Amino acid sequence: MSITKNEIKLIKSLAQKKGRQQERLFVVEGIKGIREFLDSEFVLYQLYATDAVFDAETRLISQKDLQRISALKTPNTAVAIFKIPNSKSVIKSSLVLALDDVRDPGNLGTIIRLCDWFGIDHLVCSLETVDCYNPKVIQATMGSLTRVQITYTDLEDYLEQSKLEIFGTFMEGNSIYSGALPEEGIIVMGNEANGISSKIERLVNKKIGIPRFGNLKATESLNVATATAIVLSAFKGQYY
Amino acid sequence: MSITKNEIKLIKSLAQKKGRQQERLFVVEGIKGIREFLDSEFVLYQLYATDAVFDAETRLISQKDLQRISALKTPNTAVAIFKIPNSKSVIKSSLVLALDDVRDPGNLGTIIRLCDWFGIDHLVCSLETVDCYNPKVIQATMGSLTRVQITYTDLEDYLEQSKLEIFGTFMEGNSIYSGALPEEGIIVMGNEANGISSKIERLVNKKIGIPRFGNLKATESLNVATATAIVLSAFKGQYY
Numbered sequence: 001m002s003i004t005k006n007e008i009k010l011i012k013s014l015a016q017k018k019g020r021q022q023e024r025l026f027v028v029e030g031i032k033g034i035r036e037f038l039d040s041e042f043v044l045y046q047l048y049a050t051d052a053v054f055d056a057e058t059r060l061i062s063q064k065d066l067q068r069i070s071a072l073k074t075p076n077t078a079v080a081i082f083k084i085p086n087s088k089s090v091i092k093s094s095l096v097l098a099l100d101d102v103r104d105p106g107n108l109g110t111i112i113r114l115c116d117w118f119g120i121d122h123l124v125c126s127l128e129t130v131d132c133y134n135p136k137v138i139q140a141t142m143g144s145l146t147r148v149q150i151t152y153t154d155l156e157d158y159l160e161q162s163k164l165e166i167f168g169t170f171m172e173g174n175s176i177y178s179g180a181l182p183e184e185g186i187i188v189m190g191n192e193a194n195g196i197s198s199k200i201e202r203l204v205n206k207k208i209g210i211p212r213f214g215n216l217k218a219t220e221s222l223n224v225a226t227a228t229a230i231v232l233s234a235f236k237g238q239y240y
Numbered sequence: 241m242s243i244t245k246n247e248i249k250l251i252k253s254l255a256q257k258k259g260r261q262q263e264r265l266f267v268v269e270g271i272k273g274i275r276e277f278l279d280s281e282f283v284l285y286q287l288y289a290t291d292a293v294f295d296a297e298t299r300l301i302s303q304k305d306l307q308r309i310s311a312l313k314t315p316n317t318a319v320a321i322f323k324i325p326n327s328k329s330v331i332k333s334s335l336v337l338a339l340d341d342v343r344d345p346g347n348l349g350t351i352i353r354l355c356d357w358f359g360i361d362h363l364v365c366s367l368e369t370v371d372c373y374n375p376k377v378i379q380a381t382m383g384s385l386t387r388v389q390i391t392y393t394d395l396e397d398y399l400e401q402s403k404l405e406i407f408g409t410f411m412e413g414n415s416i417y418s419g420a421l422p423e424e425g426i427i428v429m430g431n432e433a434n435g436i437s438s439k440i441e442r443l444v445n446k447k448i449g450i451p452r453f454g455n456l457k458a459t460e461s462l463n464v465a466t467a468t469a470i471v472l473s474a475f476k477g478q479y480y
Contacts, residue, residue, distance in 0.1 A: 110466060117462060119453035147454065177477040213359035213476050214387065222357060226350060226469045229462075233470040234477065236453050237417040 003048070003065040011069045011081065017131045024084045026133035029072055034080045036143030042082045049078035071135055084133055087151055094184045095235060096164065098124040100155055100200045101191040102224055105130050109140020110225035111189075116144035118232045123148055124186075126155040155188075159203040162186060166205045168196050169231060171221070173209030176234040181208075183239055189228050243288070243305040251309045251321065257371045264324045266373035269312055274320045276383030282322045289318035311375055324373060327391055333362040334424045335475060336404065340395055340440045341368040341431040342464055348372060349380020350465035351429075356384035358472045363388055364426075366395035366440075395428075399443045402426060406445045408436050409471060411461070413449030416474040421448075423479055429468050 013019030014027050025045055028034050031053060038044065038056055047058050050066050058078075066075050097120050102108055108130050115123050130137065132150050159166055165185040188204060190196035196204070210222065210230050222230070253259030254267050265285055268274050271293060278284060278296055287298045290306055298318075306315050337360050342348055348370050355363050370377065372390050399406055405425040428444065430436035436444070450462065450470050462470070 110463065113462070114466065116454050117450075117452055121454075175480055177480040210357075210473070211480055212357055213480075214356050214361075222353070222469075223350065226354065226466065229466045229469045230473040233450070233473055237474065240415055240417040240451055240453075 001059075003061055003068060008068055011079070014081070015071060015135060017134070020084065020131065020133050025081050026084055026138065027071070027135060028080045028082060028138055029070060029078070029135075030076045031078055033138070033143055034078055036146050037080065037082055040146030042085065042146060045081040045083050047078065047080045051077060053077065095120055096122050096124060096186045097228070097232070098155060098159070098186050098188045099126060099129045100188055100196050101126050101128040101194075102189065103128075103130050104192055104224075105134045105136035106140050107192065107223070107225040108132060108134075109137045111228050112137070112141045112148050112150070113144045114225070114229055114232055115148045118236045120232065121147075121149055123150045124155065124158055125150060125152050127152055156199055156203065159186065159188075159200065166203055167208050168201060168204035168206070169227060170196065170201075170207045170209055173207035175211045176208050176231060177211065181235045181238060185235075187231060187235065189224055189231070192224055241299075243301055243308060248308055251319070254321070255311060255375060257374070260324065260371065260373050265321050266324055266378065267311070267375060268320045268322060268378055269310060269318070269375075270316045271318055273378070273383055274318055276386050277320065277322055280386030282325065282386060285321040285323050287318065287320045291317060293317065333360075335360055336362050336364060336426045337468070337472070338364040338395060338399070338426050338428045339366060339369045340428055340436050341366050341434075342429065343368075343370050344432055344464075345370050345374045345376035346380050347432065347463070347465040348374075349377045351468050352377070352381045352388050352390070353384045354465070354469055354472055355388045358476045360472065361387075361389055363390045364395065364398055365390060365392050367392055396439055396443065399426065399428075399440065406443055407448050408441060408444035408446070409467060410436065410441075410447045410449055413447035415451045416448050416471060417451065421475045421478060425475075427471060427475065429464055429471070432464055 011027060014023065014025055020026050028037050044056055047054060047056055048061050048069060049058050050061060050063055052058055052060065069079050097115055112123065132145060138145065165182065166188060167185055168188045188196055188200060210227060251267060254263065254265055260266050268277050278294065284296055287294060287296055288301050288309060289298050290301060290303055292298055292300065309319050337355055352363065372385060405422065406428060407425055408428045428436055428440060450467060
């Protein structure tokens with residue numbers, strides 16, 4: 001059966017945050033990514049594919065219809081719609097990563113993969129941080145999204161109520177290499193252009209930073225995803 | 241004076257590696273990036289701008305002409321052409337980074353910025369590694385290219401002739417956290433899809449790796465730029 005106009009309309013609406021929030025649904029493309037979501041706790045809403053390659057119930061569609069619903073230039077066999085889970089209350093973790101308004105989908109995707117790699121099972125995002133169900137984030141996470149719990153919340157409130165020590169990354173912070181870092185705590189990473197906002201800065205207990213080794217004229221700053229990689233490695237590497 | 245057809249043709253040709261190699265020229269866009277190249281050892285060939293914002297000799301052009309020669313959707317005041325310097329012989333450095341066929345311009349750009357940050361003044365690239373004068377690399381390096389010496393060479397020959405210890409990153413390598421790393425050596429990072437090639441692998445003295453902390457189903461691999469950030473931080477952080 002050919003795909004209906006209403007189906008196309010629904011899927012297109014999920015490209016926008018507003019549509020995703022209204023429908024509580026998001027889109028995953030490609031066989032590998034879809035398999036990872038099928039194997040996770042996420043609940044499938046609808047699965048479209050040009051071939052019967054999944055164990056799950058599949059709506060077989062033509063290549064032409066696939067092109068209609070895909071956001072990719074060269075769509076790859078399948079498009080799936082999953083339900084956005086209800087946000088759980090913040091879980092207790094030893095080491096939490098918190099993002100203060102990270103706006104770039106690619107950066108958030110990389111950061112989610114890093115959480116997965118370094119065993120950070122809880123990522124707390126400010127309400128202004130880019131939506132983790134954004135198609136570009138889904139594409140960049142390569143399934144890590146199924147293994148990292150992400151909570152969007154008022155970051156100021158969350159930090160005020162937390163009993164964990166709060167670390168913030170600043171250009172002038174104490175070197176991450178200069179002393180022992182604890183196994184527990186919250187690490188805050190800031191916005192791409194402005195870093196950590198002043199309302200969050202006042203809640204930070206310890207300012208940390210990645211020292212620059214090159215000459216004084218060196219790169220002014222590292223990309224937030226790259227900086228996150230270095231900081232998580234410094235925290236976790238000590239206890240390997 | 242309006243821009244000529246030949247000028248447009250020349251600039252467009254520099255978007256391709258073939259054109260850059262024929263002309264020995266490359267393009268930099270945007271005021272900030274151009275300033276960094278003007279302040280460096282690179283030699284200016286021609287500077288086009290809609291305003292006289294530079295100390296260097298500028299060919300003033302209209303916004304319309306700027307749009308004709310720019311590769312950006314919303315060009316920013318200026319386009320400059322610089323000369324590609326003759327490749328110097330490989331300099332002696334204590335810690336060298338070598339790339340075995342890194343293909344993505346964004347990854348190479350990030351890696352050049354990391355070299356700049358961590359004071360790695362010499363980057364050796366295999367001949368198949370993406371060209372560092374590729375416009376996307378120039379855009380991603382934010383001027384770091386002016387401070388890092390990059391040599392394209394037969395990587396196998398270079399490693400065979402080197403007296404430095406050669407470290408290669410592999411999934412199964414010894415943890416970068418498990419022992420002291422030396423101040424001197426060559427660190428090899430591999431291709432995005434295939435890692436380090438077998439002809440280079442046989443020249444590696446020590447296999448190192450970034451251990452995975454998450455569960456067994458975690459992300460299969462880290463992006464090469466992210467992995468480079470973690471590895472350089474581990475090598476340099478010890479001697480901070």
